[in-house]
Amino acid sequence: MHSRHKILIVDDDPDFSQAVASFLEASGYDVLQAADGTEGLKVAKAERPDLILMDIMMRERTEGFFTIQEMRRTPALKDVPIFVVSSLYAQIPGFRITPEASWLAHDAFFAKPVDLTQLLEKIRQRLAETARKEVAP
């Protein structure tokens, strides 16, 4: 039996962060929280979470984007799956960020408020994939 997976939530709204954290904890994960990009990066480097949920519009309107880029430049974090969770989606009609968008190296995009069932499913799926890769030679 391996240890519980660690998920880091980077979001400047403590209520959103708190609610999602409690849900993920109840679903069997250890959850870390950071209130902005800088703190997120610091916690991620120190704790090396298995997956990161990243808000976009924090202190700066695009803070999440830059934090993701910085994480991708950090060797220890370069392969950690990052899910963007943002209301950005809802605000710009027709605006979609797909994982193929090369300028944003994230793995999945969720609009706020986040569908928890879907989120949990995607997290499980993604962590299972990572586990398979690690087992494979």
Next chain:
Amino acid sequence: MSQVAPSAPVPAPANPDATAVPGAPATIIVIDDDRAMRLSCEKILAKSGFRVQSFESGSAGLEAVSGLKPDMAVVDLKMPGISGMEVIARLHEIDPQIVIVVITGYATIDTAVEAMKSGAYDFVPKPFSPDELRLIVKRGLEHRRLVLESQQAEMERELLRRRFVTFVSHQLQTPLVAIHQYLDVLRRLDNPDPAKLHEWLDRCLTRTDEIQAIIKDWLTLAKVEGGQLVHQRAKVDLTRTIAEILKTYEVLAAAERITLENRMPEEGCPVVGDQNGLSVLFDNLVVNAIKYNRPGGKVAVSVERTPAEAVVSVADTGIGIPEKYRKLLFGEFFRIQDAKKTPGTGLGLAIAKRVASEMGGSISVDSEVDVGSTFRVRLLAWREPDEAQETGRA
């Protein structure tokens, strides 16, 4: 991710009068069946630095308009083929802002007047001197510049309005998302801890208040903009208004051990304004002075008066405003990063500024970081009718 294309440096034209849009010489087309007239117009206008092209008929001129995009057309009214009047109408269909000057003989001044009624900007009676033509063209281009500028201003207002909608929806969405997420998680948790349940419900209520505050401020701002908040310029006693506002916030201030000082003159301080508008204005300033203060700080409201005006100061001992932010402070949704931990909609000072200017006054700020800020509202002092200088009232 949007990119602003760097504007290429355009050499200034030799004659600054020859422009409608800064940086580019204006293009003028001349439509006249008289060859001598075409040539002389071309010569006169080219000498003044304009780009000129002339056409011998209305149809030839109209054909070229889409490609040339002229700022102005000089059109002879009496031509074979398509009439001058029709050329005017068709030119305006292509570019509603094109400036049209008609050339007319003395005998047809009436037609020229007709032409102006149908949208020509001006007319040159034949024969004319080069200076007369240049003067009329210059005036016409000035007119076009003003029209294009006001169009630009209208577009900027529209952009601002859209940005406003984006900001408001983000501000409304953030608390709604939080509430939604709390409720959704509570619904899914089998046995939520009662303490947690209580805490979360409290948070939901707090976030609901946040939404209410945004809607309230947004409505107030819309009312001020629509001229519905500031109705009248009547006599309002600010001493009473300030006293009422300070009383409302005694509890809020006491919680942070902040002293509220009312230094308004006891005999009253009459100004010209609207009671509701002034209440909203000073309410916003006093709330800010309390919210952005330090525990144990002070808020003082005082006035300096001259016969013509009253300058009311709301001074706090709070965090202060760094100089680089002071210009932005009265804009909609501007909030200083350090202040974001204090709840607020970012609309209070925008409202205060609008209200002050609606009443013929103004607002300014002096501040020192970590020492405090003083907001000054300049208002017209009320003068009893017998003191007033105005005479001639029927």
